[in-house]
Amino acid sequence: MMVNTDCGSSPKKMIEIDWNNLDQRRCITACLVKGSYVLESDQTKVTQLAPAWWQSFHFRRIDVLECACECVFCKIFGPNTWFICGVVFEYVPPEGVPRHPKAPRYIVAFRGTMPRDPTIFGDMRLNLRILLNKQHLCSRFSEARKLVRQLVSSADCDSTGSTVWLAGHSLGASIALDVGRDMMMGEGFNLPTFLFNPPHVSLAPAANVLGVPEEAKRDVHLGSYLVKHAMGKTILRPQKKKMEAVFEKLSSWVPELYVHQRDFICNGYIDHFELRKQAQERCPRVAKSAATLAYRDLLHPCAVSGFGDKKSGRQHLLPSARLWKNSNPEGNAHELRQWWHPDLILSSNLYSWP
Numbered sequence: 001m002m003v004n005t006d007c008g009s010s011p012k013k014m015i016e017i018d019w020n021n022l023d024q025r026r027c028i029t030a031c032l033v034k035g036s037y038v039l040e041s042d043q044t045k046v047t048q049l050a051p052a053w054w055q056s057f058h059f060r061r062i063d064v065l066e067c068a069c070e071c072v073f074c075k076i077f078g079p080n081t082w083f084i085c086g087v088v089f090e091y092v093p094p095e096g097v098p099r100h101p102k103a104p105r106y107i108v109a110f111r112g113t114m115p116r117d118p119t120i121f122g123d124m125r126l127n128l129r130i131l132l133n134k135q136h137l138c139s140r141f142s143e144a145r146k147l148v149r150q151l152v153s154s155a156d157c158d159s160t161g162s163t164v165w166l167a168g169h170s171l172g173a174s175i176a177l178d179v180g181r182d183m184m185m186g187e188g189f190n191l192p193t194f195l196f197n198p199p200h201v202s203l204a205p206a207a208n209v210l211g212v213p214e215e216a217k218r219d220v221h222l223g224s225y226l227v228k229h230a231m232g233k234t235i236l237r238p239q240k241k242k243m244e245a246v247f248e249k250l251s252s253w254v255p256e257l258y259v260h261q262r263d264f265i266c267n268g269y270i271d272h273f274e275l276r277k278q279a280q281e282r283c284p285r286v287a288k289s290a291a292t293l294a295y296r297d298l299l300h301p302c303a304v305s306g307f308g309d310k311k312s313g314r315q316h317l318l319p320s321a322r323l324w325k326n327s328n329p330e331g332n333a334h335e336l337r338q339w340w341h342p343d344l345i346l347s348s349n350l351y352s353w354p
Helices: 022-042 072-078 120-131 139-155 171-187 205-211 212-232 237-250 268-282 284-290 336-340
Strands: 059-068 082-091 106-110 164-169 193-196 256-259 321-326 346-349
Touching: 022 059, 022 082, 022 106, 022 164, 022 193, 022 212, 022 256, 059 106, 059 139, 082 139, 082 171, 106 139, 106 171, 120 171, 139 164, 164 171, 164 321, 171 193, 171 237, 212 237, 212 268, 212 284, 256 268, 268 284, 268 321, 268 346
Parallel strands: 106 164, 164 193, 193 256, 256 321
Antiparallel strands: 059 082, 082 106, 321 346
């Protein structure tokens, strides 16, 4: 496979796809997510640049997720402006080429924030909702869940859900994460999910910026686990039992998590999984008990009432994932373009629960 990676231009050509190759899966899904960005951008332009991002990989666009802007300006001055937030692609192998058993039938790609586009106000509103862990109440998230449920139902997926893949970047990764968890918890479908630079709301990025030593972070994290372990035996005991059941249901879902070490928006996931593993090695019983809890449960104990209802956020608690870490010192650490480089050197670790 060869992908043109110059300055965000579309792929030049496809030689052959090896669906067993994890790097090629990454490149292709990243390009399809880019296609969702370009498709929205094409709406205000004469040229149509988006199709090259999926046609090069033998995909065709069969549906789009359009949502009305929910920002205060549209609500006050109306009428609401509609934007493309996601795209459903169908994989159609070249004529005479048999379908690879590991190839998806559909990939649903969700775009992120577009800072120089009219969507900026609605996008930033959703980013604020993610910061407050209230994103699941927004129509863009609920419509995405509805779209994927209908697609999975029409595609006649088995329990592995491998027929339908999810992918997203930044804000779009939050949507894909929310949809993937909803399908696993509510429908029992384990959908392969590719998350590029997903936001992680925590204090870890601040500690990294301040240069807190790794040993100090480990000790603070373990101390925090001891506190949460104690709370799980007392004031948060009901929440702990419910969240343990949630973790058990989600444990077999292992999204592909692509983060950059310098990206403060997503690098909290690095500490989330690496420090959790270190705590498991030092105090297994405490780590297993504390990992299911968060301090925000003290303020919003009803937030653990279960997944699939209106209070089912908790994106900061992800039981399992394969974490791909990019440590390249050059370039914009949050840009999507880094992930479609076919020769990208990454380190990866599989974190499973328990």
